Amino acid sequence: MGDFKQLEVWKIAKDLAVYIYTLTKQNDFNKDFGLRDQIRKAAISISSNISEGDESGTNKMCVRYLHIAKGSNAEIQTQTIIANEIGYISNKEKDYILLQCEIISKKLFNLIKYRSHTPNHKPQT
Numbered sequence: 001m002g003d004f005k006q007l008e009v010w011k012i013a014k015d016l017a018v019y020i021y022t023l024t025k026q027n028d029f030n031k032d033f034g035l036r037d038q039i040r041k042a043a044i045s046i047s048s049n050i051s052e053g054d055e056s057g058t059n060k061m062c063v064r065y066l067h068i069a070k071g072s073n074a075e076i077q078t079q080t081i082i083a084n085e086i087g088y089i090s091n092k093e094k095d096y097i098l099l100q101c102e103i104i105s106k107k108l109f110n111l112i113k114y115r116s117h118t119p120n121h122k123p124q125t
Contacts, residue, residue, distance in 0.1 A: 004054035009107035010047055013069070016100045017043035020076070029088040039079040045072035046104065059115040066112045070105060077101045 004010050020043040023029065024036045046069045053065025077098060084094035 004051040007050060007054065007111075009104060009111060010050045010054075012100060012107070013043075013047040013050060013073075013104055016076075016097070016104070017047055019100075020097070023089060023093060027088070029083065032088070035079060035083060035088075039076060039083070042072045042075040042079065045069065046076075050108075059118060063112050063115050066108055066115065070108050070112075073101050073104050073108065 017040075020039055024040060029036055049065040049069040049072065053062035053069070056062050056065060080089070080094050080097045080101075083089045084091065089097075
């Protein structure tokens with residue numbers, strides 16, 4: 001286990017959460033409490049589960065939390081597409097979020113693979 005703040009995937013996920021919070025403060029998105037709150041919760045869940053997993057003490061527990069983070073990442077993708085289709089966010093904003101989600105998904109996959117096959121010690125990712 002290591003210092004989660006050093007994990008690149010945690011940094012990207014945290015930055016995405018900040019971006020989503022900023023984006024959802026605007027216009028009609030801010031008034032749609034259901035979708036706004038759901039995408040915010042999913043965004044926070046990614047970096048939170050990465051950090052919780054990293055501090056959990058074992059790779060087995062860490063992998064469990066990383067899978068939860070992957071699920072939240074998928075939620076954001078769906079909610080982003082919906083937000084775009086109903087006019088809350090632009091195509092540019094949608095594309096940025098989906099790209100970040102793709103990067104996060106790949107990094108989580110690699111971290112899960114690494115943690116699944118490594119004795120308990122600090123990761124290299």
